[in-house]
Amino acid sequence: MFTLTEIQSALNNNDPHFIEQLAQKAKTIKEQFFGRTIALYAPLYLSNYCSSYCTYCGFHSHNRIKRFKLTQKEMHQEMNFLAKQGIENILLLTGESYNVTPLSYLKEAVSVAKQYFSNISIEVHPMDENDYKELFVAGVDGVTVYQETYDRVRYAQVHVSGQKADYDYRYGTPARAAKAGIRNISIGILLGLADVAQDLFALYSHLHDMEKDYPGVEYSLSFPRFKTIKGEDFAQSYVDDKTFIKIICLTRILFPRVGINLSTRESAQLRNNILELGITKISAGSNTSVGGYTLKTPEEQDPQFDVEDHRSIDEVIKLLKKRNLDPVLTDWRRIELE
Amino acid sequence: MKTTHTKMHDTPFVIAGKSFSNRFLLGTGKFKNKIDLAESILASETEIVTVALRRIDLERHEENILEYIPSNVTLLTNTSGARTAKEAIRIARLAKESGYGNWVKIEVINDSKYLLPDNNETIAATEVLAAEGFVVLPYMYPDLYAARALVKAGxxxxxxxxxxxxxxxxxxxxxFIKILIQEIKDVPIIVDAGIGSPSQAAQAMEMGADAVLVNTAVATAGDPATLAKSFSMAVAAGRLAYLSKLPQQKDIATASSPLTGFLYE
Known part of the structure; x- marks a missing residue:
């Protein structure tokens, strides 16, 4: 394990030679453990109802956006649109509303998604172990839950009310999901919310503990950076590209087998440049509004964050092939255990 | 000068009654594209390739990996992704139902950090699948007790x-592999995982392994097909060395000419 001091010193070191060395090492490790493959996924927002008030989020409960939740028919329409373009890994998202999108609604969404996709992950409100068990049986392969920041003071400042204000319940979520049998667990921090080195160190420690306690789970990490929402600025601070790249590389070196996800929050140019530095999974052709793929016009949409990389799935696949990378659409086949 | 050396006769490499002339097996993951894979199969003349069922896209959009595998090559579906015997069994049955035959490489891994196989679960899966008529090739941690149990399980x-x-x-x-080679005589021993260079593959064969399976080293090489061919040649060379009754490495020096021979002259 790295120490906090080592992470701090790496993040503060802007010597181009040092950064290049990190990048080279990360690239070698990535190729050794994952080969020249990049998995693809797409997010699908089911609902933007939210009962938590998180100051930085476009969906938060005090924000006057149009609230919307997909009906079963609308789910089919949106999912069919993505499946037709080749997407097999789907990430279903909601705001955090235990009342509007309860377990029963999520199970319904999963049962529809099973008709279209081979791998289903969810990024929804944290739940109890039994709920995750039900979702696992229903067909959920992956759970994504970000702590956002591990700095308790900062956490309390930005998560003002709602269930998300409970730091410890959120922290225990990956463990509850693992106990329930979930195969893929994705955790992460929102870069720019608090001190980056400290958050990174805490995230690594969290992952390290999870790996020890639940070795059978496949883990992945995400490092979303603050983005504008409809052009509006919600950020406390910004993490620059150099730091961002160092974080990706450090993570790859420290956790050779752990997945690293990269969303369309990042620009096409940056994504192109860091594809080989340790990233294992990218989203493509994303829309971050409920009904954004087929149901709502751009004017009607309230995105969770502004997408930077607008290339279609097909364009991304072509680019990967051109770069001698194998775009992996399916890496999972659901097995129903009798 | 005329030599009298005749060609070395090798015993055939047989798995479940099927004979193979090439002792190099290739895994199909991690390649940058499927053309590289196809060329590696051809260049190495491998006769057995492993494919993870979870990477076969049956009904959908992705290019089907199987189209790149010649029909004369034996397909060994692996249960990659299985964390328990139950899951491995389910995957093997699914592969068979989907028309990929009954050759299965059991992989049960419940540790995403080291990807070490769980021998106990592997034995349990082998027992069930062998009884169902599958040709079962279990990936295992080289433990003698587990190896014996696997043989017993079929x-x-x-x-x-x-x-x-x-x-x-x-x-x-x-x-530990040496011990298996010495003690397990009923079934062939295929060294799998971690082999990074042709010389390492040759070494495994010199020791008496029956075959070697390689994936990552080939898939991530600059020129996969050339390395695949090199591996195949190294495996064949190692086999010849083994058949030649290669003198073993010794810890102490031994003179080429005995020093005490005069006593018996």
């Missing part, structure tokens, strides 16, 4: 790891 071969999957570390488990 394994058609055993596949001990050389070192950690994808590590290119070579024969870290050498001494």
């Amino acid at each position: 394994a058609a071969s055993i596949m001990p790891l050389g070192s950690l999957i994808g590590s290119n570390q070579g024969l870290k488990a050498k001494e």
